[in-house]
Amino acid sequence: MLWSGWGDPAKARELPAKVRELLHDLLGVRAPRGPAATLESVRLPPVGLPSSSLDGLAAITGAEHVLTSHEARVRHTRGKSTPDLLRMRAGDGSDAPDAVVLPGSHEEVAGLLGLCARERIAVVPFGGGTSVVGGLAASRAGFTGVIALDLARLDRLRSVDAESMVAEFEPGVRAPDAERLLAAHGLTLGHFPQSFEYATLGGFAAARSSGQASAGYGRFDDMVVGLTVATPSGTLDLGRAPKSAAGPDLRQLVLGSEGVFGVITSLRLRVRRAPAERIYEGWRFASFAAGTAAMRALAQEGPLPAVLRLSDETETVIGLAKPDAIGSSGGSGCLLIAGYEGPPAAGRRVAARAVLTRMGGEPLGEEPGEVWERGRFSAPYLRDSLLAAGATVETLETAGFWANLPRLYDAVRLSLLGALGTAPPPLVMCHVSHVYETGASLYFTVVAPQEDDPVAQWERAKTAANAAIVEAGGTISHHHGVGRDHREAYAAELGPVGVAVLQAVKARLDPAGILNPGVLIPVPGR
Numbered sequence: 001m002l003w004s005g006w007g008d009p010a011k012a013r014e015l016p017a018k019v020r021e022l023l024h025d026l027l028g029v030r031a032p033r034g035p036a037a038t039l040e041s042v043r044l045p046p047v048g049l050p051s052s053s054l055d056g057l058a059a060i061t062g063a064e065h066v067l068t069s070h071e072a073r074v075r076h077t078r079g080k081s082t083p084d085l086l087r088m089r090a091g092d093g094s095d096a097p098d099a100v101v102l103p104g105s106h107e108e109v110a111g112l113l114g115l116c117a118r119e120r121i122a123v124v125p126f127g128g129g130t131s132v133v134g135g136l137a138a139s140r141a142g143f144t145g146v147i148a149l150d151l152a153r154l155d156r157l158r159s160v161d162a163e164s165m166v167a168e169f170e171p172g173v174r175a176p177d178a179e180r181l182l183a184a185h186g187l188t189l190g191h192f193p194q195s196f197e198y199a200t201l202g203g204f205a206a207a208r209s210s211g212q213a214s215a216g217y218g219r220f221d222d223m224v225v226g227l228t229v230a231t232p233s234g235t236l237d238l239g240r241a242p243k244s245a246a247g248p249d250l251r252q253l254v255l256g257s258e259g260v261f262g263v264i265t266s267l268r269l270r271v272r273r274a275p276a277e278r279i280y281e282g283w284r285f286a287s288f289a290a291g292t293a294a295m296r297a298l299a300q301e302g303p304l305p306a307v308l309r310l311s312d313e314t315e316t317v318i319g320l321a322k323p324d325a326i327g328s329s330g331g332s333g334c335l336l337i338a339g340y341e342g343p344p345a346a347g348r349r350v351a352a353r354a355v356l357t358r359m360g361g362e363p364l365g366e367e368p369g370e371v372w373e374r375g376r377f378s379a380p381y382l383r384d385s386l387l388a389a390g391a392t393v394e395t396l397e398t399a400g401f402w403a404n405l406p407r408l409y410d411a412v413r414l415s416l417l418g419a420l421g422t423a424p425p426p427l428v429m430c431h432v433s434h435v436y437e438t439g440a441s442l443y444f445t446v447v448a449p450q451e452d453d454p455v456a457q458w459e460r461a462k463t464a465a466n467a468a469i470v471e472a473g474g475t476i477s478h479h480h481g482v483g484r485d486h487r488e489a490y491a492a493e494l495g496p497v498g499v500a501v502l503q504a505v506k507a508r509l510d511p512a513g514i515l516n517p518g519v520l521i522p523v524p525g526r
């Protein structure tokens, strides 16, 4: 993984000339002034942990699994949001952990939490490091130091129960490895977020992730049937039946908890048979309203394709649904991609086509669907190229009920346009890619010329968008989570009693407050 960008450096690509021209002509984007920092030149705070603490950590995991090298600390600094990348490109490593610790078992995780609680060392659970909401930058205030608890060594598929269709994994398994391990049994999770190449199963559960095929396979939290969690107060072992009436479901307290209550050390996940066939196709709708009405019909009447994604007019004309062919316009109207996985892919397709046709869709054949499928993990690489070319580019997301979706869409769009100025106006694009009977998510992508301080520029836009989401009645996140960036808006969404409940759980499970301080919940007095 690139330390200041996304993904495999071998896959990085130059922007096509016509996209550079478009950026310049449409938005006035100019190349940034100085070169980006090199890994060696990133400025890090000195290691603050005393050697006695480092020795204590090493006594639990083995000295070879406690890293304090410049490179290891840089690679565990923050996550992969655009502000995170911009800070790294500027050489700012001020949020670096003092040490990176790689435990090899649940018992070692529990031992590390005990030591860190005694010595007041903050602990940041670290999966794939792909958080885009500031979930990996802990507050240092009041702590002797910060460690990144990298779960990469917990990377095994523990068991497959093919009768119940449940697989047990360790949390550090990356998504492609999970699919490879399951494929040997003819199974799949069906979880394909855009961060698929690097994110881990523990991170998906901790941040309530949702993948591109969520319409067919569900969100990640739908897949979790059981969890083991190491907390500073002991172990939680949750989930002994598919459904239960035995009181509130504490699994839901762990899902989305972003490491503030404990460290997930094992996950029992519902799996499905790997599909024998996959068909992706494109449809055109006259407007975003017509396209969302068709999606709603599919979500409420069925049959739902496994993948269902609709670009608004701006995203369609820019061609963002096809990152590998960006700049070759997707045409007018709104492009919808539908993907069927099965069997019975073909039968499902026939029934879905009838609904899409009735709702005014024009079939475009399989080519747009195949182009989307080939480029489905390319957009993050495109972001790096756009940042290097001098554009500020970032995404944000929300969700709402169908009846409120148009209001939410308008409110977020207008807030972003207002915050980023009108000369020339930024590009604000949107798509819907997760649908439910009662509503859907909205995923916005923004491109603007970089100002002198692009981090401040994005923070201005993000603050306006957060306020618009709260005001328009949406949720602050459909699948990115809360982290530090959404903490205040999340608190507004929960209300003071909800926040007090979270704080009470935190105080019981993590009395010293060492786990991810500053993330998810406001911590009283800090």
Ligand SMILES: Cc1cc2nc3c(=O)[nH]c(=O)nc-3n(C[C@H](O)[C@H](O)[C@H](O)COP(=O)(O)OP(=O)(O)OC[C@H]3O[C@@H](n4cnc5c(N)ncnc54)[C@H](O)[C@@H]3O)c2cc1C
Pocket: 006, 079, 080, 081, 124, 125, 126, 127, 128, 129, 130, 131, 132, 135, 136, 151, 171, 192, 193, 194, 195, 198, 199, 200, 201, 202, 203, 204, 205, 206, 207, 208, 209, 210, 211, 212, 257, 258, 259, 260, 262, 263, 264, 265, 380, 479, 480, 481, 516, 519
């Ligand atoms: C380019 C890009 C595209 C993305 N696309 C999507 C998408 O399509 N859908 C989507 O849902 N998200 C997406 N994300 C967001 C991100 O990938 C998800 O939030 C993912 O769930 C994070 O997984 P991770 O393993 O990288 O976790 P990390 O980023 O390492 O951690 C995320 C949070 O969970 C905590 N944590 C991690 N592991 C554990 C554990 N074992 N126990 C307790 N806490 C833990 C961390 O402390 C942190 O607060 C995208 C991000 C990027 C950069």
